[in-house]
Amino acid sequence: xxxxxxxxxxxxxxxxxxxxxxxxxxxxxxxxxxxxxxxxxxxxxxxxxxxxxxxxxxxxxxxxxxxxxxxxxxxxxxxxxxxxxxxxxxxxxxxxxxxxxxxxxxxxxxxxxxxxxxxxxxxxxxxxxxxxxxxxxxxxxxxxxxxxxxxxxxxxxxxxxxxxxxxxxxxxxxxxxxxxxxxxxxxxxxxxxxxxxxxxxxxxxxxxxxxxxxxxxxxxxxxxxxxxxxxxxxxxxxxxxxxxxxxxxxxxxxxxxxxxxxxxxxxxxxxxxxxxxxxxxxxxxxxxxxxxxxxxxxxxxxxxxxxxxxxxxxxxxxxxxxxxxxxxxxxxxxxxxxxxxxxxxxxxxxxxxxxxxxxxxxxxxxxxxxxxxxxxxxxxxxxxxxxxxxxxx
Numbered sequence: 001x002x003x004x005x006x007x008x009x010x011x012x013x014x015x016x017x018x019x020x021x022x023x024x025x026x027x028x029x030x031x032x033x034x035x036x037x038x039x040x041x042x043x044x045x046x047x048x049x050x051x052x053x054x055x056x057x058x059x060x061x062x063x064x065x066x067x068x069x070x071x072x073x074x075x076x077x078x079x080x081x082x083x084x085x086x087x088x089x090x091x092x093x094x095x096x097x098x099x100x101x102x103x104x105x106x107x108x109x110x111x112x113x114x115x116x117x118x119x120x121x122x123x124x125x126x127x128x129x130x131x132x133x134x135x136x137x138x139x140x141x142x143x144x145x146x147x148x149x150x151x152x153x154x155x156x157x158x159x160x161x162x163x164x165x166x167x168x169x170x171x172x173x174x175x176x177x178x179x180x181x182x183x184x185x186x187x188x189x190x191x192x193x194x195x196x197x198x199x200x201x202x203x204x205x206x207x208x209x210x211x212x213x214x215x216x217x218x219x220x221x222x223x224x225x226x227x228x229x230x231x232x233x234x235x236x237x238x239x240x241x242x243x244x245x246x247x248x249x250x251x252x253x254x255x256x257x258x259x260x261x262x263x264x265x266x267x268x269x270x271x272x273x274x275x276x277x278x279x280x281x282x283x284x285x286x287x288x289x290x291x292x293x294x295x296x297x298x299x300x301x302x303x304x305x306x307x308x309x310x311x312x313x314x315x316x317x318x319x320x321x322x323x324x325x326x327x328x329x330x331x332x333x334x335x336x337x338x339x340x341x342x343x344x345x346x347x348x349x350x351x352x353x354x355x356x357x358x359x360x361x362x363x364x365x366x367x368x369x370x371x372x373x374x375x376x377x378x379x380x381x382x383x384x385x386x387x388x389x390x391x392x393x
Contacts, residue, residue, distance in 0.1 A: 002045040007034070021045045066110070067103035069145040070094040073137075076144060085233045086242065093137040097122060097130075107145050110155050115142075119159035131161045170361055171327040174303070174320055179328060181301040189300065191293050193276055193284075196256075196263040198297070200226075201322060204250045205329030205347050207231070208290065208322045212283040213238045214275040219260060224252045228348065232283035238272065245350045290322045327359075334362045 002023035009016055019041035022032045035041040074094065077087050094103075102110075102118045110118075118138070123131050135156075142156035174182070179202065186195035201211060204226055213232035220227070227249045232238050241247055252260075260275075270281040278284045298304055298318040305317045326347075333343050340363065344355040356363070 002049045004041045004045050023048050064107055064150045065103060066105050066107045067099050069107050069141050069150055070098060072148060073141045073144040083233055083239055090137055093134045097134045098138055108151050112155050115155040115159050123161055128161065135159055135161060171358060172324055173327045173331050174324055178303050181303060182297060185297060185301040189297055192266055193263060194293055194297055196259045197276060199256050199259050201325035202328055203253050203256050205326045207326060208286055211276060215273045216264065216275055217273060221257055221261060224257050226250050226252055234286065236283045236285060238283060243350055246348045248345055248348050250346050294322050330359050331362050334359060
């Protein structure tokens, strides 16, 4: 129970007065704080009483450090059975970025100003994308520290990457001619899954991990829809999407449905009923999809750059990763004047802000080039029809 008492003393012959709040924190430690005004003391007494009843640490400096809170947070992540790859990424955030900057600081003594300075240090040392991920982990550590009573509040909750200082780089999207070349050459590739894979990614915008974990029962051929409800991680372990926004249903163009029907007849049967399986029946690895199938397609279609090695040999470098097809899908939807909210849902973005941050420049361009969108789509679909005709033959 917190109490307020009046303190009177003399200093150099002058009588002085103050108001002192006495209380015990959640761990039983006796604490006190002095105020010049009684109303301030009463407000603090009320605050610490509420926090003490909730078991929240209300003291000043504690022995627990940010590194200690980080270990507690990682333990909680493991108890919550997060994916191994997710936990590994969080551990890297703590070990490589957070602990070297502030791991030794006592978390109970970190102020809002200290938290902002820590955020500034991370912004100065990391890329924009990594900064956002590490700050997200830092805020989670602050929340965990508050939950277990190490602090009276999460001082990191408002620490954000400064949008004005670092603009998100524009996404890399294949040119129209390059997309057409991919569709034209896909049926000619030795790997039969090339055409359905490219068409699926280009016209649904799903992530490569979601395509690798896709099962045939998630495709409704009658309704022409695809439901994203599984993904395969870097270890080829199938799990659920990482967030609620990852669960979504996306409409399939009729030509994509036709290509998937044809691929289903040729697709090897697996116990997991995978759409894109490996020869062993497990999800096809990302390295094979991106580094072999999509690489071979780009080389075959002439979409590559040439570099000279140290030995004077030519090296062919592909221009795009599979993720570029996801960006291409978003650009096609924007050109078709699909609403930003619908694009957010189909892309599986956690918020509309993510959609605008990533594709805002495309929305602006679409307003200027809207008259040309229909012609571009018709031209691209023409090559899609040609690609399907070659595949059927």
